[in-house]
């Protein structure tokens with residue numbers, strides 16, 4: 001076992017033995033380390049720049065994109081052993097702007113993982129390591145330069161500032177995949193504090209029907225000005241508040257979500273319950289460029305943070321990214337494994353020139369393959385879920401074979417699945433085809449992935465490929 005993992009195990013063991021107040025101090029101390037890494041001089045400089053940047057002029061924004069792209073390309077070839085080799089047959093002098101990007105080969109996830117050590121442009125002592133689950137579930141260590149990390153944070157925080165929320169200065173309730181409560185607490189305290197950044201981390205692993213009341217009660221005491229994290233967790237809280245007619249004693253400025261697909265039912269419920277807008281953003285830990293929702297709730301590809309290419313496949317439109325914050329581990333024409341839905345609408349009332357997409361449509365394996373209805377993504381499946389009565393809390397569809405789908409169902413405490421058996425079967429058949437077989441299983445909760453994310457669709461057949 002490597003020294004790093006031994007240290008991690010020891011720290012995690014010590015942490016689990018401490019009382020909550022000591023854990024709060026430990027989390028705040030860790031918060032301080034993160035704070036110093038992310039919020040320095042570069043951060044402050046770029047926060048100012050990004051908050052005042054004018055995105056209305058396409059020509060100007062495109063100039064920024066071309067400049068950044070050429071800079072990253074030449075940097076990668078100069079400092080990364082892998083890229084020198086990867087592009088050795090290519091005449092780079094012919095690549096003058098983003099329009100020429102197709103002269104470069106696509107970087108698949110396999111090539112990326114196999115060559116990671118040669119891709120890095122900086123020694124590990126100089127970079128900040130970010131561990132990502134990647135979209136394949138295989139952990140990947142990405143090296144990022146401190147200045148790039150600070151620029152990324154500034155871009156993200158400038159977006160939050162648009163809603164009047166100041167990161168580190170205002171109270172924020174966070175529902176991310178952080179495993180902060182290692183044992184089941186006897187006192188129902190499912191949260192820990194990072195005093196440095198005024199954040200309260202709520203465990204997403206203990207969100208069961210019985211525990212929900214403690215979360216809501218505590219939110220009413222904490223009164224956060226923003227809520228951020230995984231939409232599946234925030235949605236469950238919102239639904240509980242709505243179903244139980246609980247009055248909230250605070251109105252956040254916004255709910256910021258990331259990492260999971262936001263479905264129309266999520267948005268509707270969360271905005272209704274919290275009385276504020278939900279704004280989603282996409283930029284995975286791999287260091288992908290940003291896709292953010294603007295004031296109008298429309299998804300824009302932020303072309304000043306990278307290049308977005310759309311490749312049509314049978315599953316849908318695949319996203320290929322180039323990220324301008326990836327100097328430590330350059331990502332150029334990277335097949336990140338995510339899909340999007342293109343938009344017919346090209347203009348947004350917000351007047352930003354950044355291209356519009358309709359939605360982020362999940363990962364490579366986030367679809368069900370049916371015999372007569374083709375491939376069904378999460379966004380398509382959300383229509384089915386929207387038609388189900390309120391007693392359905394959560395659904396997970398697992399495709400085991402070409403004709404069999406196992407459905408895990410979380411229902412409200414008093415509800416009985418037998419009562420709704422035929423209704424659910426009927427809906428599943430109508431959306432996924434009569435020739436598919438469904439097995440239903442009532443469960444008390446659905447396990448999250450190691451990263452804390454919730455997956456509505458698991459395609460075991462694709463995972464085995």
Ligand SMILES: [Zn+2]
Pocket residue numbers: 294295296297298300348349350351352
């Ligand atoms: Zn817009």
